[in-house]
Amino acid sequence: METPDMHIQVNTDKNISGAEALAQSVEETLKHVLARFSDHITRLEVHLSDENSTSKSGVVDKRCLLEARLAGREPTSVSDLALTVDQAVNSAAHKMVSLLDSELGKLSKH
Template identity: 75%
Template structure:
């Protein structure tokens, strides 16, 4: 699973590889008695950029791979906005 997650993140976040100094991935299964439905795989992604506060995004999906992919795309959007403000795309 680790290799699959790394492959997804490397591919989707490749555009920002030179600016991300650290990337943390937290995966969890949100199943509980109080929650119904099948969308229960959660991915929380935190990126640290040189000289900036960390930013994070999360996503829920049916599978871990879908949650990681969804979160990675959210991170691309967030980093595009954040770095675009600084003129560092």
């Protein structure tokens, strides 16, 4: 169940194109992958960048830094590098699931 409280902000550097469509795709991916944490996450900040921009091609240089702000807790973040922005976002989202499972799992065991 998705709550309207989870706000997602997508930021891109000057080397990432298609910001509007990309932001929508990123939001859909994150809402799907992180759905079961939506009641804990108040805000997600996504920072997408192309580490090598035009100097190189065909290398793993698309970076996704994902920061989750949880209600009543310090922000937590993960990042991933991949060949494409979609792969980096998907991988970072799954890393966040593992991190939140660990962090929030500790809370529910007391």
